[in-house]
Structure formats: C-alpha cells, structure tokens
Amino acid sequence: MKKFIFKRFVKLLLLLVLINNIPLLNAKEIKTKLTWFNVTKLSFRVSGIVSELYVQPGDYIKKNKKLINLDQREYLENVTLTKSLFKSRKSELDEAKRELERATELYDRTVLSEHELQTVKNNFISSETRFVTANTNKLKAKRELEFSTIVSPFNAIVLNVNVNRSETIISTFAVTPAIIIAQADKLAAQFMLTADEQAKLKNNDPVKVVIAGASYEGKIFFPSLISKNDLYPVAVVISVPHETVRAGMDVRINF
Numbered sequence: 001m002k003k004f005i006f007k008r009f010v011k012l013l014l015l016l017v018l019i020n021n022i023p024l025l026n027a028k029e030i031k032t033k034l035t036w037f038n039v040t041k042l043s044f045r046v047s048g049i050v051s052e053l054y055v056q057p058g059d060y061i062k063k064n065k066k067l068i069n070l071d072q073r074e075y076l077e078n079v080t081l082t083k084s085l086f087k088s089r090k091s092e093l094d095e096a097k098r099e100l101e102r103a104t105e106l107y108d109r110t111v112l113s114e115h116e117l118q119t120v121k122n123n124f125i126s127s128e129t130r131f132v133t134a135n136t137n138k139l140k141a142k143r144e145l146e147f148s149t150i151v152s153p154f155n156a157i158v159l160n161v162n163v164n165r166s167e168t169i170i171s172t173f174a175v176t177p178a179i180i181i182a183q184a185d186k187l188a189a190q191f192m193l194t195a196d197e198q199a200k201l202k203n204n205d206p207v208k209v210v211i212a213g214a215s216y217e218g219k220i221f222f223p224s225l226i227s228k229n230d231l232y233p234v235a236v237v238i239s240v241p242h243e244t245v246r247a248g249m250d251v252r253i254n255f
Helices: 002-026 073-108 114-147 195-199
Strands: 029-036 040-042 048-053 066-070 149-151 156-161 179-183 186-193 206-211 214-221 232-239 250-254
Touching: 066 179, 073 114, 186 195, 186 250, 195 232, 206 232
Parallel strands: none
Antiparallel strands: 029 186, 029 250, 040 179, 048 066, 066 149, 156 179, 186 232, 206 214, 206 250, 214 232
C-alpha cells in the first residue's frame, strides 16, 4: 500500500514538473549579428586647422580623453584678450559706480542738479553695458577654446576618423563628423518580432545570450516603436569585454 502511494506521489510530482515546463515548449531562439552600441558622431563646433590626432580606428579610449585638437593659438590669444578687456571694463564699472554714489550724495545735498545726476547715471549704465558685453565675450572665448578640442563623452571604441592633420575645418558651412565612436564594453543585437511577441517583453528584461560559446546576460530595450512590414525592432544590450567580442560576431538569444 505504501509502495502504491509512493508511486502515485512520484507520478503526480512528475506530472507537475511537466505541467510547469509546458511554457518552455514555446521558447524562442534568435540568431543574429552583434552591432555597436550607442554609436556617436562627434564634430567640431568651431573652425580651424587640425593640429593633433590622438587616436585611430580600433583604439579603446576612456571618458574625457582628448581625441582631436584644432590649432588653438588663435583661441588662446582671444581668451587672453577678452580677459584683459574684462578686467578693464570691471575697473571702469567700479569707478562709474563710485561716481554715481558721490553724485547721488551731492544731489541729495542739493549741490548737484538733476541734469548732472542723470549724466552720471547714463555714464554708469554705459559702463555696465560695456562690462556685460566684455564678460559675454570672455565666456564665449573660453567656450570656443573648449570646442577646439574633441573629447570622448564616455569609455568608447573608435570606429572611424574622418579628418587628417593640417586639414581645415569650416564648421559654419556644414557639420561633418570628425570622428565616430561607440560605447566600449557594450554591444547590441537587434532583431524583429511580431506585435504579440514584442508585447510580452519589457525594457530591461533579462535574456540569455551566447557569443562564441560563452554565455552572457543581456537586457531588452526597444530602439523604435515604428513597425516595418508588421514587425517591430527589438534589441538586446550586452556587457562584454571589448578585447574579445566585436560587432559582426554571431549571437544566439534565448527567451
């Protein structure tokens, strides 16, 4: 009797296991190719002549590393000039302010006429305007000096360099990418799913990814919600070592 009950219990247990595994029969495996993640085109916002190229395609670069420099002599001179002019305008403004205070005091004592006081006020306003303009020019010169260097906004892989040393950059005509980078240590795999299949997924859902026989955990994200031929783009971002895994490699994604 005990053996019979035990056998029934084992059968019931196996049945429960099979029932729980039924959804696995609908598991989906997708084969696709790895692509670069967060591809970013960097351009100059000012004009000049390329003086330094610090990287080349394939280089691994850290965040805030210098990538390309324009000749900065003109920009450095402009920073020096605008700083000097700013100091001069600041002194003028301070003197105009003191003069206004003295004139106001004399006016209150009826020593100075209203017309004379207004003349001093006008001089103060002019000095203040010149000071604000000088400060704006100083800040602009500092920004232009900063913009004469392209730095990496994140840890990245250099995909392409579109400029050469001594090449003239004219940013006012057309914005042409000087360098193209992609995020390091992360790759993406994109594929298409039906609306029903996509609806079952959520951003940051974990999925198993196999690359060159090694398993990684990826995260779901949606690059677009615009369908093409009734299929929706879905992607998986994977954190991988940049030394061994590159775009173009085969990848298997298991749901």
